[in-house]
Amino acid sequence: MGDIMTPIPFDRIMERLLEEMEKEGSCYGVKKAYKADKNKFYTIFGRKLETQIGPAAGPHTQLAQNIIAGYYAGARFFELKTVQKMDGRELAACVAKPCITAEDECYNCEWSTELTVQEAFDEYIKGWFALKVISKEWDLGGSDGFQFNISVGYDLAGIKLPKVDNFINGMMDASETPIYKECKEYLEKNLSKFKKFTKADLDAITPDIVNSVTVSTLHGCPPQEIEAIASYLITEKGLNTFVKCNPTLLGYEVAREMLDSMGYDYIAFTDLHFKEDLQYSDAVPMLERLMALASSKNLEFGVKITNTFPVDVKNNELPSQEMYMSGKSLYPLSLLVARNLSRSFNGKLRIAYSGGCDYFNIDKVVGSGIWPVTVATTILKPGGYQRFIEMSEKLEKPEIKAWSGIDVEALEKLVSEVRSDKHHVKPVKPLPNRKSSKKVPYLDCYMAPCVNRCPINQDITTYGILVNEGKYEDALNVILEKNPLPFMTGHICTHTCQSACTRNHYEEDVQIRRNKLIAAQNAFEKVVPTLKSTDKKNLKVAVVGGGPAGIAAAFFLAREGVDVTVFxxxxxxxxxxxNIIPGFRIPADDIQRDVELAKACGAKFVTNKRIDDINALKAEGFDKVILAIGAHKELPLELEEGKAINALHFLEDFKKTEGKMDLGENVIVVGGGNTAMDVARAAKRVPGVKNVYLAYRRNARYMPADEEELNEAIEDGVEFVTLVSPKSFKGGKLVCAKNVLGEPDASGRRGVKETDELVELPCDTLIASIGESVRGDFYTSNGIEIDKKNLPVLNPVTLETNVKGVYAAGDGAKGASVIVKAIADSKRVCEAIVNHAIGELKISDTTDEKVYSYRGILEEVEEKKADNRCLACDYICENCTEVCPNRANVYVNVKGSHQIVHVDYMCNECGNCETFCPYASAPYKDKLTLFASEADMLDSENDGFVIVKGSKDVKVRIDGQNLVYRIGESNDKLNYRYAELIDTIYNEYEYLLL
Known part of the structure; x- marks a missing residue:
């Protein structure tokens, strides 16, 4: 049915819980359980609460299975998804899909329930009963250790309508409702299926599901309306009441300044909602009146901080004009609202919280007296519901104290620290694209994004695991299979692998480069003597150029038994x-260790010999020649007056003189790449230099330099002067035109336009780092065809030039680039020369149990140590199963292999799985789909299948072709592995079938 969720009957819910636990040891895909101490609990609204956390009113509380999954992982306070007068199909038709994107901070179009109010009620009652059962059956905690809190909106007239009024009354006393009776009747008839849940436990289940409510109002709701709703719920319904407050209470200027100062200047919003929403001056007296009213009724009152924050859609983030922000960027705004109200009420106003909490801050927020805390964004990321366990464990205290108010001083400290909190400050550079260009396959879709992104496809997870086990020699041997330069790449590789790392969605990428260097440093002496060539080949190869590409080619060929010499x-x-990269980036001895590895394999190196004539090499008996000459021709900075020093020339002089140069007091480096950062950092180390400025035509967000390189320059004291274009350099001044950013292009990078405004910068030395090109004359003098960029025209597979037996690799072949791409080129050339693949695949040695043990666990990264946070994505991925709030992507064990199936009836096409799938795909559309009925299949364009009820017939659609398959029988038109998957679901996962 596409984006229409189909509620699961209570009997099917319970049957799945029992069957899945028995077969998989999991609960709706959640692998680990949180077991609360029944004797330790907090109290709120006169009821027990084993942990102070749970899911916010959003995608994680819309279906019974969501509530169950959250509870199993440690959630105990459930803010149920908001109900309103508009519901069901009417509301769903108004929600653009996809409606969620949570890659970093989170945005959504709409989080209200797309079920009817009655359907939502039924889901909550089913969830209530299920939690009562599993709390006892699986020893997860006390059956009274959790609470439901309803959320209603958005105006008083709507709340008083019969369907919403019946909802509220039913949640307060569900005893006479059909769904309550249905759930109880099922349990009475099936008590024999349970080992610990008894008749006495069933009889102890009470129908008073809730005694608290959270009031959710739309932006622009007048204070009189908010107060009227809360007063009605307190006086007429007798409910303990929270009122949601919006970040707009801060005022536009405060919110704008806070976000801008923390790197969120790109988030667009106007002052509209700030003017129309509840004003702080109105909020305080209103809240005082409501506190007094609730107290007079012996009820508790507080505020819920905060509602999501409305911002403009500017870069097609979602298919809407406005979206609602939450997560890490909402956290500082929410804290500020909490601080302000706590000041105004001297800490006596109760605050429930939702606004960017996760493992790293949950203890601080709760420790200040703010709880219950509900979350959404953190559990929308890989790990999903499993993240509750770590948060719950972090909140375990030896002493449980009753709530006595907000610790305003602790809250003040949190607010002061948040502006520099690395978990909430936005990185300077935009997030890299972490997706592959490939489409997700129907089967065997697990993939390590780091390996896929690496130009030489190193077995990263394999050597990472070995390093963490202290098996350095084994790790280095795995590395050397495909990477002969472990020291160079261990120090200065641009590590695009880390940009793609799934761990980025937890806290930060695995320090893959560091693991490589640790292996190299610890195993070099022992591994070198073991290196040798294979059977000698009657082949002699010359390599021109002793840079990374040349050394790599020498290693590969020598190991393959080729007689190879580098000149x-x-x-x-x-x-x-x-000769160029500064010593503070990589020690000279480590560079030569990479050369020693090639020598150990039998490669020969000849220094101080310039090769201009390729034919002379052939005359010396070389059968093949590899040109690895680099890109050293400078690209001049065009100025109206004056001249800049070339970056590579400067760096070479800096290295030769050990920094003893005369640059004056003020140095300006023009450029924004990694080389520019090296130049600027080197200039800061020159005696006499007081200021180093880096001038760039765009702002820092669009600099091509890596985030790491940029931050190191900032730490060294380099000052950035952005949005300028140099015009002339004379008399100790650099005159620049000021620029403005234009509209984004298709890649999201914004154009730049010069203005007529000029700015003068003090400048004694000007250095240009705007790129290098290749010496085309070297190629043409040797009869090699070149293109318009002076690059040799190469066979796209072998990298052979038009001159037979002559190949090109590295910067000189394709233009200035990075070391690992030079290695990739060399590997490809060497494979062409020896006529077979080089480097064996080394698969991770791990287990399901090990992988699942650290899914959903966030950690602080330890500096200078081996990084053990790898998720072994080449063994198990399953991001899409974890991030789906509704559990609509499921893992199926097919003869020992992990396969993913999309379950149509659980999905509302929120789109969250698309964000985190490492492929350029959306699992909810692109994985094989299990349909509940033939009608649902006809209503969808997905490839998939439906098992016809009461039979073994299966209707299948693959690649647009329809066919009928019968369980257990062969079918020439259906791939046997697809048949195995379907058979497995029919025979072993019957609980997935409605």
Missing amino acids: DERDTMGGVVA
């Missing part, structure tokens, strides 16, 4: 890395 015009091998 370089300098007296030191290593090319740019040895």
Whole structure:
């Protein structure tokens, strides 16, 4: 049915719980359980609460299975999804899909329930009964250790309508409702299926589901209306009441300044909602009156901080004009609202909280007296509901104290710290694209994004695991299969693998480069003597250029038994890395260790010999020649007056003189790439230099430099002067035109336009770092065809030039790039020369149990140590199963292999799984789909299948082709592995079938 969720009957819910636990040891896909101490609990609204946390009124409290999954993982306070007069199909038709994107901070179009009010009621009652059962059956805690809290909106007239009024009354006393009776009757008839849940436990289940409510109002709701709703719920319904407050209470200027100062200046919003929403001056007296009213009725009153924050859609984040922000960027705003109200009420106003809490801050927020805390964004990320366990464990205290107010001083401290909190400050650079360009396959879709992104597809997870086990020699041998430069790449690789790492969605990427260097440093001495070549080949190859590409080619060929010699015009091998890159980036000895690895395999190196004539090499008996000459031709900075020093020339002089240069007091570096950062950092180390400025035509967000390189420059004291274009350099001044950013292009990068406004910068030395090009004359003099960029025209597979037996690799072949791409080129050339693949695949040695043990666990990264946070994505991915609030993507064990199936009837097409799938795909559309009925299948465009009720017939749609398959029988038109998957679901996962 596409985006229409189908509620699961209570009997099917219970049957799945029991069957899945017996077969998989999991609960709706959640692998680990949180077991509360029944003797330790908090009290709120006169009821027990084992942990102070749970899911917010959003996607995680819309269906019974969501509530169950949350409870199993440690949630105990459930703010049920808001109900209103508009519901069901009418509301669903108004919600643009996809409606959620939670890659970093989170945005949504709409989080109100898309079920009817009656359907929502039924889901909550089913969830209530299920939690009562599993709390006892699986020893998860006391059967009275959790609470439901209803959320209603959005105006008093709507709340008084019969369907919403019946909802409220039914949640207060469900005893006479059909669903309550149905659930109780099922349990009475099936008590024999349970081992610990008894008749006495069933009889103890009470129908008073809730005694508290959270008031949710739309932006612009007048204070009189908010007060009227709360007063009605307190006086007429006798409910303990929270009123949701919006971040707009801060005022536009405060909110704008806070977000801008923390790197969220790109988030667009106007002052509209700030003017129309409840004003702080009106909020305080209103809340005082409501506190007094609730107290007179012996009820508790408080505020819920905060509602989501409305912002403009500017970059097609979601298919709407406005969206609601939550998560890490909402946290500072929510804290500020909490601080302000706590000041005004001297800590006596109770505050429930939702606004960017996660493992890293939950103890601080709760420790200040703010609870219950509900979350959404953190459990929309990989790990999903499983993240509740770690938060719950962090909140375990030896002493449980009753709530006595807000610790205003502790809250003040939190507010002061948040502006520099690395978990909430936005990185300077935008998030990299972490998706592959490939479409997700129907089967075997687990993939390590780091391996996929690496140009040489190193077995990253494999050597990472070995490093953490202290098996350094094994780890280095795995690395050397595909990467002969572990020291160079261990120090200065741009590690695009880390940009793609799934761990980025937890806290930060696994320090893959560091793990490589640790392996190299610890195993080099022992591994070198073991290196050798394979059977000698009657083949002699010359490599021109001793940079990374040349050394890599030498290693690969020598190990394959080829007689290989590297020639370089300098007296030191290593090319740019040895002669240009500053020593504070990589020690000279480590560069030569990479050369030693190639020598150990039998490669020969000749220094101080310039090669201009390829034919002379052939005359010396070389059968093949690899050109790895680099890109050293400078690109000049065009100025109306004056001249800049070339970046590579400067870095070479800096290295030769050990920084003893005369640059004056003020140095300006023009550029924004990694080389520019090296230049600026080197200039800061030159005696006499007081100021180093880095001038760039866009702002820092659009600099091509890596985030790490940029931050290191900032730490070294380099000052950024952005949105400027240099015009002339004379008399100790650099004159620049000021620029403004234009509209984003298709990639999201904004254009730049010069203005007529000029700015003067003090400048004694000007250095240009705007790129390098290739010496085309070297190629043409040797009869090699070149293109318009002076690059050789190459066979796209072998990288052979038009001159037979002559190949090109590295910067000189494709333009200035990075070390690992030079290695990739060399590997491809060497494979062409020896006529077979180089480097064996080394699969991770791990288990399901190990992988699942650290899913959903966030950790602080330990500096300088081996990083053990790898999720082994090459073994198990399952991001899509974890991030789906409704559990609509499921893992199925097919003969020992992990396969993912999308369950149509559980899905409302929120789109969250698309964000976190490592492929360029959306699992809810692109994985094989299990349909509940033939009508649902006809209503969808997904490939998938439906098992016809009461039979073994299966209707299948694959690649647009329809066919009929019968369980257990062969079918020439259906791939046997698809048949195995369908058979497995029919025979072993019957609980997935409605």
